[in-house]
Amino acid sequence: MDFDLNDDQRLLKDSVERLITDKYGFDQRRANMAAPGGWSRTMWAQFAELGLLGLPFAEEHGGFGGGPVEAMIVAEAFGRGLVLEPYLATVILGGGLIRRAGDAATQASLLPQIASGELLLAFAHVEPQSRYELHNVATIARQDGARWRLEGDKGVVLHGDCANKILVTARTAGSTRDRTGIGLFLVDVPGEGVSVRGYPTQDGLRAAEVSLAGATGIPLGDPANALPAIERVVDEALAFLAAEAVGVMAAMHASTVDYMKQRKQFGRAIGDFQALQHRAVDMLVLLEQARSMALLATMMVAEDDPVERHKVAAAAKVQIGRSGRKLGQEAVQLHGGIGVTMEYMVGHYFKRMSMIEILFGDADTHLAQLAEGSGVLEAA
Amino acid sequence: MDLSFTPEERAFREEMRRFFRTEIPAEIREKAGKGEHVSKADLITTQQAMNKAGLATPHWPRAWGGRDWTPVQTYIWLDEMQTNSVPAPLAFNTSMVGPVIAEFGSEAQKQRFLPATANLDIWWCQGFSEPGAGSDLAGLRTSAVRDGDEWVVNGQKTWTTLAQHADWIFCLCRTDPNAAKKQQGISFILIDMKTPGITVRPIQTLDGGHEVNEVWFDEVRVPYENLVGEENKGWDYAKFLLGNERTGIARVGVSKARLLRLRELAKLERIGDKPLIEDRHFREKLTALEIELRALEMTQLRVVAGERDRPRGVPNPMSSILKLKGSEIQQATTELLMELVGPYAMPYHAGAEPEGDNDPQSIGPEYAAEAAPTYFNWRKISIYGGSNEIQRNILAKAILGF
Numbered sequence A: 001m002d003f004d005l006n007d008d009q010r011l012l013k014d015s016v017e018r019l020i021t022d023k024y025g026f027d028q029r030r031a032n033m034a035a036p037g038g039w040s041r042t043m044w045a046q047f048a049e050l051g052l053l054g055l056p057f058a059e060e061h062g063g064f065g066g067g068p069v070e071a072m073i074v075a076e077a078f079g080r081g082l083v084l085e086p087y088l089a090t091v092i093l094g095g096g097l098i099r100r101a102g103d104a105a106t107q108a109s110l111l112p113q114i115a116s117g118e119l120l121l122a123f124a125h126v127e128p129q130s131r132y133e134l135h136n137v138a139t140i141a142r143q144d145g146a147r148w149r150l151e152g153d154k155g156v157v158l159h160g161d162c163a164n165k166i167l168v169t170a171r172t173a174g175s176t177r178d179r180t181g182i183g184l185f186l187v188d189v190p191g192e193g194v195s196v197r198g199y200p201t202q203d204g205l206r207a208a209e210v211s212l213a214g215a216t217g218i219p220l221g222d223p224a225n226a227l228p229a230i231e232r233v234v235d236e237a238l239a240f241l242a243a244e245a246v247g248v249m250a251a252m253h254a255s256t257v258d259y260m261k262q263r264k265q266f267g268r269a270i271g272d273f274q275a276l277q278h279r280a281v282d283m284l285v286l287l288e289q290a291r292s293m294a295l296l297a298t299m300m301v302a303e304d305d306p307v308e309r310h311k312v313a314a315a316a317k318v319q320i321g322r323s324g325r326k327l328g329q330e331a332v333q334l335h336g337g338i339g340v341t342m343e344y345m346v347g348h349y350f351k352r353m354s355m356i357e358i359l360f361g362d363a364d365t366h367l368a369q370l371a372e373g374s375g376v377l378e379a380a
Numbered sequence B: 001m002d003l004s005f006t007p008e009e010r011a012f013r014e015e016m017r018r019f020f021r022t023e024i025p026a027e028i029r030e031k032a033g034k035g036e037h038v039s040k041a042d043l044i045t046t047q048q049a050m051n052k053a054g055l056a057t058p059h060w061p062r063a064w065g066g067r068d069w070t071p072v073q074t075y076i077w078l079d080e081m082q083t084n085s086v087p088a089p090l091a092f093n094t095s096m097v098g099p100v101i102a103e104f105g106s107e108a109q110k111q112r113f114l115p116a117t118a119n120l121d122i123w124w125c126q127g128f129s130e131p132g133a134g135s136d137l138a139g140l141r142t143s144a145v146r147d148g149d150e151w152v153v154n155g156q157k158t159w160t161t162l163a164q165h166a167d168w169i170f171c172l173c174r175t176d177p178n179a180a181k182k183q184q185g186i187s188f189i190l191i192d193m194k195t196p197g198i199t200v201r202p203i204q205t206l207d208g209g210h211e212v213n214e215v216w217f218d219e220v221r222v223p224y225e226n227l228v229g230e231e232n233k234g235w236d237y238a239k240f241l242l243g244n245e246r247t248g249i250a251r252v253g254v255s256k257a258r259l260l261r262l263r264e265l266a267k268l269e270r271i272g273d274k275p276l277i278e279d280r281h282f283r284e285k286l287t288a289l290e291i292e293l294r295a296l297e298m299t300q301l302r303v304v305a306g307e308r309d310r311p312r313g314v315p316n317p318m319s320s321i322l323k324l325k326g327s328e329i330q331q332a333t334t335e336l337l338m339e340l341v342g343p344y345a346m347p348y349h350a351g352a353e354p355e356g357d358n359d360p361q362s363i364g365p366e367y368a369a370e371a372a373p374t375y376f377n378w379r380k381i382s383i384y385g386g387s388n389e390i391q392r393n394i395l396a397k398a399i400l401g402f
């Protein structure tokens, strides 16, 4: 086993971290958030220049053939910076779905456009009744001559308000919670029968409500059985989010320890109080447990066996959800009053962490599913 | 030992319940119950209705509107207020500065301030904390220097809740920088917020709201007579103030109302093919929290009953348990609401800012809008009013004898 990065990976880590340090400070982030659309096109162009937007794609598609470790490196740095740009939506989810479900021609036409920064994507799967179930799909796709028409409502579509194309789950057969009969459709925005209502999310990122009223959709892969590809990409997104969460948690922890060393009350640094030192140590344990599960998820995400792969991705989500919540609450608490204000970074980390907890299923949801199975340990 | 309420106490509860449900506008109670923003006007309406019925300041001295209730009556009054989602009378007025003026103020101060304070004709804010003096309040540096028949005040207060609404601020100021102990050189001074030299700067909380502020004092001239009690005795008055009304601190009724509401909302949310309330794990979590709350309620009643035998103004260290556990439970209810709501906890509702008149855009179910803002905002409960760590320190010393 080797936990060390290779030379290329180290180079990637250095350059992404430098970008975040130089260009993603507190004030810069606030300025990015105030830009039209809630994020910075200039940053996006820099991501493209650094090759980040094509990172997971094959070279023939304008990419760098990066794997899970490369994605993890980017995610962790983005977590530290609380990056606002639609990387998860466009590259990991959108790009992932095109790679896993799209045919060769679609890949050849769309992936290079993602890599160059021209094409923005979003993945619309949540519905008012679906909660966290990917296969809970009431949106309908009907064949109408050579075209498919979509009817239904999608909610909390990450970065749905900037996407040029939205990837929509829709039912071609069966009833709302069937695992089969689900297709994935590419919908152009703007387009007839598509309405998109964008809004900020609690962490300062963006999402949208998307209504489809007879909108035209182009099927990506098998319109009757897209779920396996979707689940694979969502596992990749879970691994990405786990690494991003580690970045968020590490930054919150470092900020807390720093603050404890600086903040003086009762004539001494509050970090001198052993009761508080122990709290900071418990946070460290939470962080390292989360980091380990994020690594495990990264290792397993390329696994072809969907059951084994998902088991670890879900377990990682449980761990980062639990670690992240407790660690975030402790970070705020140990900062005292400034922890609950917008004026200090720690609260922003706490809010992002709280949203990561929700994305693609909270800890309880994944735990309940895992508990139905035969455990998460490898057989002896 | 008789653990039940007497017939008189039960009748009293009925009377309180009837009052709160009929005399406080339903629309205000509904907003408060849902965790929506309650406006300044709503708070004034509520407190004035209560004051008119003699229910805003029952714990004040009789001469100034007090009722001489037993601790159990006061508890019932508070419990009915909280469970019926009635916004409490402004604590700065009725729990903090009012009792201090009534106890230590001059006759002129009592005449001038107490009736207006009870009726919320004057809105008070609390100028204790400073950037360098949070948990270590005695480290405060804002100075008041006597100049003839005036004080000249310089310095900065922070975290001043709702200073943007306030007419007056009660401040702890350092009046003797050379006192042997830092607690000894502090005075309690009342300052009109309209006095030249005062600047209020908003601090935005994590939910996007504006409820706290920085308050700056630059050569602010205050009549000498606005000193409460004696010079350099302010710390004693502050301790008296903080020791008052400790039993309400657990906010048991607030948590009760929230848990009852969670149970109702869990019937509306769906998980898979059934309502969330039928999900065993969710129900167990909710029930576990209800058990904690019942226990805390009993603890609170024990503290209340014990109050009879305690000297006034000397807090029972057990009340630190109420603050500690009470804030943990309140915060846990906000986490459970987040979990209940699921993905629709994510949208940020731009219209939800305090004092904002624009309707929040409806995205997702109506009850989802408050979930995340309340979760974020209520992290404050374990920080202010003596953080949970400070409560543990108190318990370690006062009860365990460390």
Ligand SMILES: Cc1cc2nc3c(=O)[nH]c(=O)nc-3n(C[C@H](O)[C@H](O)[C@H](O)COP(=O)(O)OP(=O)(O)OC[C@H]3O[C@@H](n4cnc5c(N)ncnc54)[C@H](O)[C@@H]3O)c2cc1C
Binding pocket: A263, A265, A266, A270, A273, A275, A276, A333, A334, A335, A336, A337, A338, A340, B125, B126, B127, B128, B129, B131, B133, B134, B135, B136, B158, B159, B160, B161, B162, B212, B380, B383, B384, B385, B386, B387, B388, B389, B390, B393
């Ligand atoms: C929303 C909000 C509203 C407020 N409203 C008001 C108001 O209206 N008026 C007013 O005067 N003040 C107000 N406060 C201030 C509040 O009382 C202080 O925030 C509180 O006293 C903590 O001080 P601090 O924020 O400086 O944190 P610090 O005292 O710096 O504490 C930082 C951390 O260290 C811990 N700590 C500190 N000392 C010890 C110790 N000895 N042992 C162990 N742990 C310790 C704390 O518990 C905390 O976790 C408000 C605060 C908030 C957040």
